Amino acid sequence: MADASPRTDISTDADTDDKNQQFDRSLSHAGMVSDSSDRSKDKTDQKSLRRLAQNREAARKSRLRKKAYVQQLESSRLKLTQLEQELQRARQQGVFISSSGDQAHSMSGNGAMQFDAEYARWLEEQNRQINELRAAVNSHASDTELRMIIDGILAHYDEIFRLKGIAAKADVFHLLSGMWKTPAERCFLWLGGFRSSEVLKLLVNQLEPLTEQQVVGITNLQQSSQQAEDALSQGMDALQQSLAETLSTGSQNSSGSSGNVANYMGQMAMAMGKLGTLEGFIRQADNLRQQTLQQMHRILTTRQSARALLAIHDYFSRLRALSSLWLARPRD
Template identity: 90%
Template sequence: MADASPRTDISTDVDTDDKNPRFDRSQSLVAVASDSSDRSKDKSDQKSLRRLAQNREAARKSRLRKKAYVQQLESSRLKLTQLEQELQRARQQGIFISNSGDQAHSMSGNGAMAFDVEYARWLEEQNRQINELRAGVNSHAGDTELRMIIDGIMAHYDEIFRLKANAAKADVFHLLSGMWKTPAERCFLWLGGFRSSELLKLLVNQLEPLTEQQLVGITNLQQSSQQAEDALSQGMEALQQSLSETLSTGSLGSSGSSGNVANYMGQMAMAMGKLGTLEGFIKQADNLRQQTLHQIHRILTTRQSARALLAIHDYFSRLRALSSLWLARPRD
């Protein structure tokens, strides 16, 4: 028994020694796994930091581009204002020159200038109303509030047609020439304004989806507008041909006899009478435009009408901006 006790102690010591290496290996594996996890975490953190840095850089570049764009628009606006002021001064100088020569010419020039001033005020008020409408649409205002704003804009359109009717009496050629419009707008000018049929084509693409009944109404309106435009265009061509024939028949002889003078005066009287019909053509074209706007308003819902008015305004605003950029372009 004395021999057995030491053996037992020795056996216990051997087992303990055998277990220690296993424990050490286990600790090593845990440490390796921990190091691997730390490295993966570090890589993930680095990726996140790189992504954040890239996002910050993209946002910075976006802000710079936006700032440059705003500065470009502001520069274009200032150039447009300067050009408008120069144009106004040029018109005033032209009127002063005409005052020294022909009183009737001066009255016509003053009428054109007065219309240009009124039209500039009209545009300014329209911009204010459109901004109010846009804010109402973006804030999801109720139909009642939107309808009040729309009614005000429609009444404002009626005002420009009244102003144009008065201007046609003073100087119908000023309206026909489109000098009160920007160059890009003059490219699409028809009898002193826009073509109703073209405006309807623009709106159909902007207002989808439309109900079948609305689509039929707009299609019929577009066809009738096109027919009226064709009739007025043919009338203008006939007037031009007739006026040309009137001025080309006969001549004031070199002798200056009383008979030739009488023929000449009669010829001019006939030409003046035919020119007087130009005012009627302008009125008919403006009536067509005015009725088209009101018909669109009746066909569409309140919110569709709001979108239509915004689309119309944005289209003409882009034409004016295009004119400003074109006039301000660098010239070699």
Template identity: 80%
Template sequence: MADISPRTDTSTDADTDDKNMRFQSDQSLAMLGSDTSDKSRDQKTLRRLAQNREAARKSRLRKKAYVQQLESSRMKLTQLEQELQRARQQGIFISSSADQSQSMSGNGALAFDVEYARWLEEHIRRINELRGAVNSHAGDGELRIIVDGVLAHYDDIFRIKGDAAKADVFHILSGMWKTQAERCFLWLGGFRSSEILKLLIHQLEPLTEQQLSDITNLQQSSQQAEDALSQGMDALQQSLAETLAGPPGSSGSSGNVANYMGQMAMAMGKLGTLEGFIRQADNLRQQTLQQLHRVLTTRQSARALLAINDYFTRLRALSSLWVARPRE
């Protein structure tokens, strides 16, 4: 038993050492695993930070490009204004009505664009004057004079468009003198009176029952007149298409040439009615503004004119933003 005891102690010490070594090994593996996990998390964090930095860099680049495009659009607008000013100085714009007709016949589209730009500039000045009077609570007498001036200025653009339609009815009908967003809502060279009245009903509250009834009736009658003019335009287009199609003829024959010339003469006659459609549409717009003014009080009329202007101003601003939008 004395011989056995030392061997037993030695065996126990060896087992303890083995356990200690295994425990230390397990601790080392655990620490190594923990380090590996931390490194993995650090790598994910670094990747995420790098992705965020790249996204922020791209966002800054897009914003910079957007600002540059806005500045470019502003410069183009300034250049256009300078060209219009030079055109006036060179005599392209002529104020007298007699010389205006002659200028229109020479270059109707350009002359009208210059006229419209000048009208719009004066319109904005009058609207700013009206807005200042409303905000400062000007008296009814002063406000009435400004409102009447704005309405009379609307009469000017209808007259200018009528003269331009005689020279180039397609230019007025296409609305190329308007911005892109305005052209989206264009109807026979201008706005739809019925749509404007729908917008105003909610912006002019409170209205009396009689005013609300009058405006609703005015909106309905405007809609009926617009529908009638639209149907007339559709019928004209259909008739014009049938005239241009014409009966078939033998190629190169004298009869076919005469038939062709007859078709063109008939088509030209039908195109002449386009001017009448433009004039009737503008008359409807003009009468709608005048009747609305009679239904409303002076201050309500002022608010209505400001609301109409704000609507078209937003359309022009939308067009500018659309043109300057980032393109990736």
């Protein structure tokens, strides 16, 4: 017992030293892990800070671009307002300003310019009627009240077709060229107006839900309108080809003999006779447009007809607005 006691004390001290060394190593390892974690955390924080800085810079640039765009729109709007005011003053003075801006002509005695003025007044009245219809639809007016407004709008369409018939007798080329329309509207012009089949395509998705009978009616109306349009287009193509052939016949004879003069006058007379059929094409195209509107009204309910007329008006209003913005766009 006496011999064992010293050995036991030595063993206990050795174990304690080992434990202390292990504890120190653990602390050292933990410190290293903590340092590594701190460095990783610092890197993550730096990435986050850079990302936030980049986001702030992108947001700042986006705000600047948006501000510049808004200023550009405001400038375009002011230019558009000035153009409208100048046009209004010109109409009040009875003067037509050409697109080049370097000519001014009196409207008296000119059928094309008289039609332009009448069309401008017609458009103003249509805007008033459409605003009345829109207010009635939004206020859930009765079908009787809506029907009265719709009948007035359809009668107003009849008036523009009547005015175009008179203008075609005075200057059919003015109607065909579409110079009484805005530039964007002229892109879609067909024989002095809109294509009935295309308008019906625009309406189908905006008038849902439609009954099966209504879908069949609209589809048949669209197909018949398309067939009539194709026939008129083919007639116009044939007229242009025939007119070109008439004008080119005998063009090689350049002598000034009386016989050649007679042939020339004969060619001009034939060409004038063929040009006279253009008025008929305009009249048939307008009849098709008029009948399409009337048939559409018969197929649809009163409220659907109201929505259809609003959609047609909004479409052409957007085309006119697009033209105004395009003409007033910055060109620097």
